[in-house]
Amino acid sequence: MTDQRNPNLRPGGPTDAPAVLRLFDDAIAWLAARGRTGQWGTEAASTDPRRIAQAEAWASGGGLWLATRADRPVGALVVGTATEYVPAATEPELYVNLLVTDRAHAGSGLGGRLLAHAAELARERGLGLLRVDCYAGDDGALVRWYERQGFTATDPFTVQRPGRDPWPGQVLVRRLP
Template identity: 30%
Template sequence: MPFNIRTTLSSPSDGEFVLSAFDAALPHLASIGSCEQWGSDPFSANPERCARAHAWITASESYRRTGSGDPVRAFIAEARLPSLSPSLFNKELETRTDGEGREWISVAAAVVKEGYFPAYVAERPQFEELVKEEREKGGSVYLEAMISDFRTGELRKGSGAATLVAVKSYAATRKARVLFVDCWAGNDGKLVGFYEKMGFVRIGEFAAPRPEKEAWPGMFLKMELL
């Protein structure tokens, strides 16, 4: 299914979509043995996660319009709503009607940031030298978040790959050399395998501390773009 990648975003509606998509992923993760990835508490009930999701949208729009400030860009993948059985998508979800009367529904989102490395990766001793070199050279983009909305059923299938293509195209416009990502490495590395299928290669494993819980097992990956 072809997707429309929307880069002109609205606040707070797109921030709410991102939070809802993360919330909707939690039952699926539990069903496949990956409940430890994000836990069971809704993202929308966590003030810090709520603030981060809305900050992504706000920063992305500011950077898109002005080219200055925090170099964050967010991408929303949309699927066109065909005349299908109501069981194939949730009619309660918000849709968008374009200028030609076509109806679209948001199915996935991604957030990238230039020249960025999260502290839980940058501060790991095994990555310190690599991160230092990358910051000195410049030309890196970090895939900070990517999520598809399980509420949209079959309409979301393939949206992750489509969104990643948009991310790579954006990185090319920024003349980026490399795209980085990290992900949860538990449950036999199922998520790591997804990113490898998308073209990423492993840099190394790490353990990221989290308050009042055991450190979560992570994998740091990269994709050469040039």
């Protein structure tokens, strides 16, 4: 039996894109139900061609890790290189491109466990820097959550989106011993 605080982690692959999309859909619905639509909007990722292509690229790109409980994906982590809209790092790094968890497991430490795995991967590669970006709008709760996970806010940024409100973001860093 899997310890609820320590899910099984496994590398993802091309067949896991639907699981990533399901996690996105559930998170979007959860956020929207709370009036927090600035992060990912209200449209299900599984119906958005851009998100579908993104999930497929992540699933086949070699950086996807899934947290599972009872063989069901309950969290997804994607690590790789920084996205084009954030300031470039000044040293070698591992970048967290995605972290999404099943809200049914909120408070269980699942997100923190996935970030700890990202740190382990960075150390295995001889890297001393882990970076992530996140939505910095609304009340800043997501930025504060990453800070509680050992990250330090560095560079704020804004993504301009044609026909939509700008997306406020925050880059955070974590130095690894």
